[in-house]
Amino acid sequence: MASPGPAPAGELLRIDPIELRFPFELKKQISCSLQLSNLSDDHIAFKVKTTSPKKYSVRPNTGVVLPRSTCDVVVTMQAQRESPPDMQCKDKFLVQNVIAPSGINVKDVTGEMFTKESGNKVEEVKLRVTYVAPPQPPSPVPEESEEGSPSRGESENGDGPAGGFTRALRERIEPQEKSLEAGALISKLTEEKNSAIQQNHKIRQELDMMRREVSKRRGGGFSFVIVIIVALIGIFLGYMMKS
Numbered sequence: 741m742a743s744p745g746p747a748p749a750g751e752l753l754r755i756d757p758i759e760l761r762f763p764f765e766l767k768k769q770i771s772c773s774l775q776l777s778n779l780s781d782d783h784i785a786f787k788v789k790t791t792s793p794k795k796y797s798v799r800p801n802t803g804v805v806l807p808r809s810t811c812d813v814v815v816t817m818q819a820q821r822e823s824p825p826d827m828q829c830k831d832k833f834l835v836q837n838v839i840a841p842s843g844i845n846v847k848d849v850t851g852e853m854f855t856k857e858s859g860n861k862v863e864e865v866k867l868r869v870t871y872v873a874p875p876q877p878p879s880p881v882p883e884e885s886e887e888g889s890p891s892r893g894e895s896e897n898g899d900g901p902a903g904g905f906t907r908a909l910r911e912r913i914e915p916q917e918k919s920l921e922a923g924a925l926i927s928k929l930t931e932e933k934n935s936a937i938q939q940n941h942k943i944r945q946e947l948d949m950m951r952r953e954v955s956k957r958r959g960g961g962f963s964f965v966i967v968i969i970v971a972l973i974g975i976f977l978g979y980m981m982k983s
Contacts, residue, residue, distance in 0.1 A: 752784050752863050753777065753805060753837045760815055760833065764871040767819045774813040774867075776835070778805040785840035785849045788813060791832045802849045804840060824871065833867035 754777040
């Protein structure tokens with residue numbers, strides 16, 4: 741908030757701002773603040789009024805500003821169910837202030853002090869109310885491309901600043917992922933190779949055992965036949981000699 745300039749001659753309180761700006765949002769309470777500055781050596785009593793008392797709450801709505809000091813007033817607009825036409829607001833606020841006796845307390849401030857009948861010099865300051873659009877949060881990624889700014893597609897493809905960062909990060913991560921995949925593949929192939937060697941060795945051992953068994957069987961069968969043949973020849977010759 742910018743610091744206001746010196747109070748004009750005859751002004752009891754300096755009020756900042758003189759326009760209440762509410763960032764309007766439906767179904768939401770909205771507040772803004774006023775600062776009342778007393779630049780004099782007197783005690784100044786004040787009262788805040790509004791044309792729509794049910795719509796706004798003012799805290800404090802009455803009080804005393806000590807000499808050479810300030811007082812903050814918070815104005816809260818109740819949650820609204822409908823937007824005003826063209827976002828125009830006709831509500832007004834009125835800040836009344838008078839010179840009060842020294843040592844006055846807030847509880848001693850009454851409505852009669854601000855009437856003409858009291859004989860006090862009452863100063864009044866009118867405040868306007870304006871509705872403004874609420875601040876929009878910045879979008880992390882622009883949805884539409886504007887001239888001189890990267891679009892979402894450009895950022896993803898690496899044509900803009902964000903895309904360049906993404907591309908650099910991808911270039912770092914992808915080789916690491918490929919290296920891990922290659923290592924896993926080499927490990928798997930090594931295991932399969934060792935398993936195949938073991939299977940081949942086992943098959944060779946089984947073939948050698950089968951060959952030995954066949955050789956034994958063949959060798960034993962041949963010897964037995966010869967024995968039988970020799971025996972038959974001996975029997976035949978013996979029979980012939982007896983005859």
